[in-house]
Amino acid sequence: MNELTSDSSGSTAVTEPGLAVRQLTDSAPDVTRAELIRQRAESDGYLFVSGLVDVECLNTVRADILAICRAHHFVEPDDDVLVGTAVSGVRWREGDREYFAAYDEIQRLESFHRLAHSPRLVALLEALFGSSVLVHPRNIARVMFPNNNQFTTPAHQDYVHIQGTPHTWTAWFPLGDCPRSLGSLEVLPGSHRAGPLPVRSAYGAGGLGVQTDHLGLQWVGGDFKAGDVLLFHSLTVHRGTPNQTPDRVRLSVDFRYQSVLEPVTQASLLPHFNRLLWDEIYQGWSPDAPRYYWRELPLTLVDFSRRFHDAAARGAGS
Numbered sequence: 001m002n003e004l005t006s007d008s009s010g011s012t013a014v015t016e017p018g019l020a021v022r023q024l025t026d027s028a029p030d031v032t033r034a035e036l037i038r039q040r041a042e043s044d045g046y047l048f049v050s051g052l053v054d055v056e057c058l059n060t061v062r063a064d065i066l067a068i069c070r071a072h073h074f075v076e077p078d079d080d081v082l083v084g085t086a087v088s089g090v091r092w093r094e095g096d097r098e099y100f101a102a103y104d105e106i107q108r109l110e111s112f113h114r115l116a117h118s119p120r121l122v123a124l125l126e127a128l129f130g131s132s133v134l135v136h137p138r139n140i141a142r143v144m145f146p147n148n149n150q151f152t153t154p155a156h157q158d159y160v161h162i163q164g165t166p167h168t169w170t171a172w173f174p175l176g177d178c179p180r181s182l183g184s185l186e187v188l189p190g191s192h193r194a195g196p197l198p199v200r201s202a203y204g205a206g207g208l209g210v211q212t213d214h215l216g217l218q219w220v221g222g223d224f225k226a227g228d229v230l231l232f233h234s235l236t237v238h239r240g241t242p243n244q245t246p247d248r249v250r251l252s253v254d255f256r257y258q259s260v261l262e263p264v265t266q267a268s269l270l271p272h273f274n275r276l277l278w279d280e281i282y283q284g285w286s287p288d289a290p291r292y293y294w295r296e297l298p299l300t301l302v303d304f305s306r307r308f309h310d311a312a313a314r315g316a317g318s
């Protein structure tokens with residue numbers, strides 16, 4: 001059965017559940033209209049901005065990550081620097097020793113961490129928060145292999161993993177063009193207003209999923225071009241789409257941001273997966289690179305509640 005839906009943009013669309021997905025509202029024409037941006041963010045729980053990040057910087061990171069992927073035999077050795085053809089039969093994922101060996105090298109990339117500080121991205125978040133922005137240093141990169149659908153990111157909220165303040169926003173974007181069939185990201189507009197949802201263990205990034213049918217909301221998503229950014233509140237439910245290509249890896253990043261005036265956990269100030277020290281990551285970086293910048297900020301540190309996280313993980317349906 002088809003359903004008629006509408007969102008803050010006032011647009012309506014017919015959705016065939018499981019087939020088509022409603023398109024993201026593009027806020028690119030509105031990035032200088034702070035009040036409108038805040039209203040849309042509050043209403044929808046997400047902002048999609050096409051062409052927000054400089055494609056040259058993005059391609060530098062892509063080339064750097066693919067060079068690591070080639071050295072670790074994730075992608076074909078004679079691939080073009082920007083292509084990313086998966087070696088047949090290889091499908092490592094987070095948690096695998098082979099994945100982490102490459103991921104540690106990705107975490108050491110200055111270009112990758114610099115990308116989180118992209119000026120237009122940070123300026124938009126400043127407008128959204130109405131204050132200075134804390135760029136969480138705990139930057140995340142993902143290499144998603146084809147033929148691995150079981151490990152597609154489940155529908156989930158980020159708050160349980162981040163804590164500190166629910167008003168933390170994630171910027172998700174692919175490192176290159178990313179049609180939905182390569183595995184892009186979708187959001188459930190309005191789901192942030194449901195508060196923290198009960199979780200169950202699930203396959204895929206984060207290992208925790210939520211049920212969403214009872215919310216009666218409609219997924220939005222689509223194809224991404226290099227430079228397009230999807231931002232969402234830490235309680236906005238989002239999910240990956242499976243990488244259905246025969247042989248391409250999907251590269252993407254998750255960067256997180258909050259107002260400097262909101263509390264933050266120490267965990268958000270540590271490297272992702274906490275496998276390396278910052279001093280190890282910073283080796284060989286250029287003098288003007290963003291190192292330990294958060295130590296200069298007047299932050300309020302709060303504990304990460306392992307109990308809240310684990311209780312949530314043991315919750316409904318797990």
Ligand SMILES: O=C(O)CCC(=O)C(=O)O
Pocket residue numbers: 140142152153158172185205206238239240252254
């Ligand atoms: O890139 C993905 O598939 C997962 C990104 C995501 O949902 C997250 O990190 O919270």
